[in-house]
Structure formats: C-alpha cells, structure tokens
Amino acid sequence: MTLTSGTVVVAVAERLRAAGCVFAEDEARLLLEAAGTPEEVAGLVERRAAGEPLEHLLGWAEFCGLRVAVDPGVFVPRRRTELLVREAVALAQPGTVVVDVCCGSGAVGAAVAASVGGIELHAVDVDAAAVHCALRNVAAAGGRVYQGDLDAPLPRALLGGVGVLMANAPYVPTGELGTMPPEARLHEPVAALDGGADGLDVQRRVVAAARRWLAPDGSLLLETSRRQAAQTAAAVAAAGLVPRVSRSDELDATVVVGRRP
Structure with a gap:
C-alpha cells in the first residue's frame, strides 16, 4: 500500500478532522505528498494535529497562483x-x-x-x-x-x-x-x-x-x-x-x- 493510496488518505484525513482541520482531505493529500516514509507521515500529521501551520510543515504556501517558500517561524501569507x-x-x-x-x-x-x-x-x-x-x-x-x-x-x-x-x-x-x-x-x-x-x-x-x-x-x-x-x-x-x-x-x-x- 502506497502512502498516497485512498485508504491512507482517509485514515490521515480522519485524524486531521478530529483535530479540527476544516479541509482535512486536502491537507492529508498534501502531507502525504510531502512525506517520504510512514514515519515522516506520522510525524507531520501529529504536528499538524497539534496546531502547527500546514504551510510550515510543507515548506511552502500557495499565494496568487505561486508556490512561495515559507519556513517555520515565518508569517504565512493570507x-x-x-x-x-x-x-x-x-x-x-x-x-x-x-x-x-x-x-x-x-x-x-x-x-x-x-x-x-x-x-x-x-x-x-x-x-x-x-x-x-x-x-x-x-x-x-x-x-x-x-x-x-x-x-x-x-x-x-x-x-x-x-x-x-x-x-x-x-x-x-x-x-x-x-x-x-x-x-x-x-x-x-x-x-x-x-x-x-x-x-x-x-x-x-x-x-x-x-x-x-x-x-x-x-x-x-x-x-x-x-x-x-x-x-x-x-x-x-x-x-x-x-x-x-x-x-x-x-x-x-x-x-x-x-x-x-
């Protein structure tokens, strides 16, 4: 089973939804694409569930159609x-x-x-x-x-x-x-x-x-x-x-x- 399989996406989305993430499915796919191993997935999901901004975890934010680099601790463009x-x-x-x-x-x-x-x-x-x-x-x-x-x-x-x-x-x-x-x-x-x-x-x-x-x-x-x-x-x-x-x-x-x- 790959990290981006439907079953994995659903499981990750459920964890994120339980933590209050409104766009849980979209965030789940992005986090899974960013991770290389199941261990990385678990770490990213738990950090997101704990409240870290999605953009800091991904290392980028979508803004005006661009993918803008955003590091941890930097203001996320709205x-x-x-x-x-x-x-x-x-x-x-x-x-x-x-x-x-x-x-x-x-x-x-x-x-x-x-x-x-x-x-x-x-x-x-x-x-x-x-x-x-x-x-x-x-x-x-x-x-x-x-x-x-x-x-x-x-x-x-x-x-x-x-x-x-x-x-x-x-x-x-x-x-x-x-x-x-x-x-x-x-x-x-x-x-x-x-x-x-x-x-x-x-x-x-x-x-x-x-x-x-x-x-x-x-x-x-x-x-x-x-x-x-x-x-x-x-x-x-x-x-x-x-x-x-x-x-x-x-x-x-x-x-x-x-x-x-």
Missing part, C-alpha cells in the same frame, strides 16, 4: 493579501520601482513581479528568518532583500523614485492577539502580528516615511481591516497623500492606497 497584490499590479509597469516593507516571506513582491515583468523590486523585513525566505522567493525576479527596521536599510538612491511602496504591516491590536487562532499566535512571530494598542502603530511609521521615498504620482499601499480603514486613510491624508480605500468582500480584504500628488 489569501486576503491578494487584494494588496491586485492594487500594486494595477499601478506598476515595466521599470517601476516597487518596494515591499514588512515583506515577511516576500510573497507580495514575488506575486507582483510575476504579474508585471521588468519591475525593480526591493523587499525589507526586520526578521532574519523572513529575509531568508524572501531571498529565495524574489530571486527569480531579480529582486533585492534587506534586513532592518522598515525603510532604514533601503538604498538612499531610491529616495523620490519609488512608484509603488506597499506594506502588509502588522495591524492586530495588542489586546486582541490572544483571540487569534493558535497556529498564528503560537507559530508566527509576534512582530508580524502586533500593531500596538490600536493596531496602527507600525502603519503610522510606514506612512510617516512614505512621502520621501515616493516618486511624483507614486503610491503607498497598506493592508488594513474594514474597521481600521478610516483611521488608516486619515493617517495617509495627514501625510499629504491622496487616500483611496479599496475593499474586496470576496477576499474579506481592505487596502488603503495613498497617491503622492
């Missing part, structure tokens, strides 16, 4: 962030300088580069593990990755020349971290989740830095939540940018776009 990609793709063209701060695995930048050929891509994250992933994910697009706090490590030569500056900065209020699913709050870096008392501390810092990097008519793109969108847009306007709120009910996603006039 489907809602595809709206951020869509907005960036609509603004970018070959030759556009695109900067992704708080880049995590580099999934957003890699997806934009896959849709718009010839962009100049730069990505930044403060976390070493995230930078390691991002280096792999943006390499095919010729992108560069820097480790540091927000815009601090970016080349000064980019000042005033960035066409698209995008950020999926953390926006969960500190007091709400405990309500997040265990696979996020226990297995992803707190720095990628915690946005401070009202969730907007890091966003405000990105907004404050944005104008000096943006080219004329360049745009800042920030993922946020529906309930925080008005505050995010107000911060963008206060920085001298023209705000626009984009919403996708399909993705349950909200992005604030701020254009430099």
Whole structure:
C-alpha cells in the first residue's frame, strides 16, 4: 500500500478532522505528498494535529497562483493579501520601482513581479528568518532583500523614485492577539502580528516615511481591516497623500492606497 493510496488518505484525513482541520482531505493529500516514509507521515500529521501551520510543515504556501517558500517561524501569507497584490499590479509597469516593507516571506513582491515583468523590486523585513525566505522567493525576479527596521536599510538612491511602496504591516491590536487562532499566535512571530494598542502603530511609521521615498504620482499601499480603514486613510491624508480605500468582500480584504500628488 502506497502512502498516497485512498485508504491512507482517509485514515490521515480522519485524524486531521478530529483535530479540527476544516479541509482535512486536502491537507492529508498534501502531507502525504510531502512525506517520504510512514514515519515522516506520522510525524507531520501529529504536528499538524497539534496546531502547527500546514504551510510550515510543507515548506511552502500557495499565494496568487505561486508556490512561495515559507519556513517555520515565518508569517504565512493570507489569501486576503491578494487584494494588496491586485492594487500594486494595477499601478506598476515595466521599470517601476516597487518596494515591499514588512515583506515577511516576500510573497507580495514575488506575486507582483510575476504579474508585471521588468519591475525593480526591493523587499525589507526586520526578521532574519523572513529575509531568508524572501531571498529565495524574489530571486527569480531579480529582486533585492534587506534586513532592518522598515525603510532604514533601503538604498538612499531610491529616495523620490519609488512608484509603488506597499506594506502588509502588522495591524492586530495588542489586546486582541490572544483571540487569534493558535497556529498564528503560537507559530508566527509576534512582530508580524502586533500593531500596538490600536493596531496602527507600525502603519503610522510606514506612512510617516512614505512621502520621501515616493516618486511624483507614486503610491503607498497598506493592508488594513474594514474597521481600521478610516483611521488608516486619515493617517495617509495627514501625510499629504491622496487616500483611496479599496475593499474586496470576496477576499474579506481592505487596502488603503495613498497617491503622492
């Protein structure tokens, strides 16, 4: 009997379903494909049942049709962030300088580069593990990755020349971290989740830095939540940018776009 036989898939799916995995059959097939031996299967299944993110166990996440490398301890890209990609793709063209701060695995930048050929891509994250992933994910697009706090490590030569500056900065209020699913709050870096008392501390810092990097008519793109969108847009306007709120009910996603006039 092979690891991917119907009987084995059913048995693994039953174990995952009992642990609360909603898409148990799909996850069972993916874990079985990733394992080489019955012992590896058993180990992966028990780790998933204990709450480890599926993407960390597989070593990749599906995002915007791409298979993006995601190592343990790195923020897992969410489907809602595809709206951020869509907005960036609509603004970018070959030759556009695109900067992704708080880049995590580099999934957003890699997806934009896959849709718009010839962009100049730069990505930044403060976390070493995230930078390691991002280096792999943006390499095919010729992108560069820097480790540091927000815009601090970016080349000064980019000042005033960035066409698209995008950020999926953390926006969960500190007091709400405990309500997040265990696979996020226990297995992803707190720095990628915690946005401070009202969730907007890091966003405000990105907004404050944005104008000096943006080219004329360049745009800042920030993922946020529906309930925080008005505050995010107000911060963008206060920085001298023209705000626009984009919403996708399909993705349950909200992005604030701020254009430099």
